[in-house]
Amino acid sequence: MAEVFSLRLLLFTSNHRASRSSSSYSSSSSSYKSLKSAKSNPKPTASTSASRRGPLSVSQKTQKLNLEVSPHRAVSAVRLMRIEFGGAFADLLNEKGKGSGDNEMGYVERTLGFRTRDLEDRDLRLVTDIVGGTIRWRRYLDHLISSLCHDDKTFSSMEPLLLQILRIGFYEIVKLNMPPYAVVDENVRLAKVALRPGAGNMVNAILRKLVLLKEQNSLPEPKLEGDDRAQARALATLYSHPVWMVRRWTKYLGKEEAIKLMAWNNSDPSFSLRANSEKGISRADLETKLNSLKVPYEPSLHLSDFIRIKTGLQTVIQAGLLKEGLCSVQDESAGLVVSVVDPQPGEKIIDCCAAPGGKTIYMASRLKGQGMISAIDINKGRLRILKETAKLHQVDDVVTTIHADLRIFSEKNTVTYDKVLLDAPCSGLGVLSKRADLRWNRRLEDMEELKKLQDELFDAASLLVKPGGVLVYSTCSIDPEENEERVSAFLLRHPEFHVDPADKYVPHDFVTASRFYFSLPVKHSLDGAFAARLVRS
Ligand SMILES: C[S@@+](CC[C@H](N)C(=O)[O-])C[C@H]1O[C@@H](n2cnc3c(N)ncnc32)[C@H](O)[C@@H]1O
Numbered sequence: 379m380a381e382v383f384s385l386r387l388l389l390f391t392s393n394h395r396a397s398r399s400s401s402s403y404s405s406s407s408s409s410y411k412s413l414k415s416a417k418s419n420p421k422p423t424a425s426t427s428a429s430r431r432g433p434l435s436v437s438q439k440t441q442k443l444n445l446e447v448s449p450h451r452a453v454s455a456v457r458l459m460r461i462e463f464g465g466a467f468a469d470l471l472n473e474k475g476k477g478s479g480d481n482e483m484g485y486v487e488r489t490l491g492f493r494t495r496d497l498e499d500r501d502l503r504l505v506t507d508i509v510g511g512t513i514r515w516r517r518y519l520d521h522l523i524s525s526l527c528h529d530d531k532t533f534s535s536m537e538p539l540l541l542q543i544l545r546i547g548f549y550e551i552v553k554l555n556m557p558p559y560a561v562v563d564e565n566v567r568l569a570k571v572a573l574r575p576g577a578g579n580m581v582n583a584i585l586r587k588l589v590l591l592k593e594q595n596s597l598p599e600p601k602l603e604g605d606d607r608a609q610a611r612a613l614a615t616l617y618s619h620p621v622w623m624v625r626r627w628t629k630y631l632g633k634e635e636a637i638k639l640m641a642w643n644n645s646d647p648s649f650s651l652r653a654n655s656e657k658g659i660s661r662a663d664l665e666t667k668l669n670s671l672k673v674p675y676e677p678s679l680h681l682s683d684f685i686r687i688k689t690g691l692q693t694v695i696q697a698g699l700l701k702e703g704l705c706s707v708q709d710e711s712a713g714l715v716v717s718v719v720d721p722q723p724g725e726k727i728i729d730c731c732a733a734p735g736g737k738t739i740y741m742a743s744r745l746k747g748q749g750m751i752s753a754i755d756i757n758k759g760r761l762r763i764l765k766e767t768a769k770l771h772q773v774d775d776v777v778t779t780i781h782a783d784l785r786i787f788s789e790k791n792t793v794t795y796d797k798v799l800l801d802a803p804c805s806g807l808g809v810l811s812k813r814a815d816l817r818w819n820r821r822l823e824d825m826e827e828l829k830k831l832q833d834e835l836f837d838a839a840s841l842l843v844k845p846g847g848v849l850v851y852s853t854c855s856i857d858p859e860e861n862e863e864r865v866s867a868f869l870l871r872h873p874e875f876h877v878d879p880a881d882k883y884v885p886h887d888f889v890t891a892s893r894f895y896f897s898l899p900v901k902h903s904l905d906g907a908f909a910a911r912l913v914r915s
Pocket residue numbers: 712730731732733734735736737738754755756757760782783784785801802803804
């Protein structure tokens with residue numbers, strides 16, 4: 379399938395002429411010229427176009443034109459809408475009268491005449507890159523866009539799809555350094571096709587201003603000046619994070635480290651794969667597979683069955699390695715939490731917040747068929763995924779799932795366990811490079827609620843530990859208030875527990891002064907994670 383689709387669209391010829399002349403940019407860049415050998419998409423979009431614009435006159439119906447939009451941009455724009463508005467996305471389409479309210483891809487198909495499942499691998503990768511990058515850089519991009527709008531109202535009242543198209547264009551020009559003329563041309567066309575000619579003109583005017591300013595090296599970036607608050611706001615815009623995160627990290631890590639952390643969060647994430655030893659797949663077997671797929675990798679320095687890949691995850695997925703259960707995508711930082719638990723064959727273990735089961739399955743593989751793991755979670759859907767994965771990975775004989783609220787389960791339960799893992803619900807502040815949208819979904823107020831829940835779950839989990847047994851509290855957060863502070867508060871409430879130093883279970887480099895396990899993204903080039911190993915007297 380061609381990278382650029384020809385769309386047969388019913389529009390006034392005059393509209394088309396106007397739209398072409400309004401964009402003084404031509405897509406003449408060599409890299410884009412090749413994309414222009416578009417195959418025509420036989421699916422006519424006349425009826426969908428008509429439904430958006432009202433009934434067409436006879437002259438309109440007979441004047442069919444070919445327009446080209448790049449499918450990855452169109453799909454990216456609509457996907458960004460769904461991510462930002464979630465369930466409200468369908469209503470939004472109805473309100474604006476541009477869709478019947480079903481799913482995003484139905485909307486793309488009706489409006490633009492192609493289906494996401496028809497996208498080529500290359501386009502799918504572009505969608506991933508553009509969506510991830512545009513979300514990460516949202517605050518920064520919006521600052522630039524609003525600075526280049528006529529007035530504040532133009533920006534604040536901008537219709538959502540138009541804003542997404544502009545964000546994509548700004549991201550491509552400023553952060554991806556793509557050929558600006560091609561980007562302007564393609565995004566203008568997308569705005570015209572997906573919205574109306576006037577929207578295309580607006581995209582054209584704003585993107586052209588941007589290109590000019592970029593060429594003159596005078597982008598309207600915020601200055602790092604004024605008091606702490608003003609500087610935090612400027613940093614938040616420059617590195618595109620919420621202000622409260624900048625203030626928190628500046629407080630706990632210092633300004634320089636906070637900046638490095640934000641830069642890390644904005645970089646392309648790398649992934650680790652775990653060879654599925656439960657199914658008899660060794661790391662060497664996985665390496666052979668990756669070699670044949672031409673996916674570059676590096677063996678983990680810390681875990682014998684892990685491999686790091688910077689690119690090629692799509693290839694791994696498409697080759698069916700995950701579907702066949704030959705390997706799992708699991709960050710080494712999560713693998714090291716399992717090392718802190720140190721599951722041994724024959725042990726009775728309970729994983730208290732288990733779903734979707736990354737750690738449960740890895741722990742089960744370390745039991746080598748001897749022992750048992752009870753996996754509790756309050757979320758039925760996620761627990762179902764865990765159950766299916768256990769089956770796929772052939773560890774379902776040692777894993778039992780329990781759908782329950784841990785706080786209620788532990789009060790009624792009389793059984794105690796050798797080892798208890800509490801991988802607590804947390805802010806996820808250690809995984810922001812992988813979870814591009816998470817930074818915008820977390821609020822400072824969430825932290826207080828989370829800490830209360832973490833304390834309650836910690837107390838509940840402690841009831842399940844047998845005398846002499848082990849309790850591991852872990853998070854994928856780098857925030858001391860969710861980590862060390864929760865453990866200190868727990869130890870004050872529970873003097874029957876003491877710290878078992880993490881040094882025996884993970885490399886020294888990952889052990890804090892308080893003898894907990896801690897991976898820090900900038901230092902270890904992994905996700906952030908924390909684990910405290912406690913023993914009951
Ligand atoms: C950080 S995630 C666990 C990730 C999991 N350990 C893994 O490695 O794949 C936290 C989990 O806690 C569960 N949870 C939250 N509140 C709970 C409760 N009161 N009882 C049991 N599970 C709960 C959530 O549904 C979520 O699946």
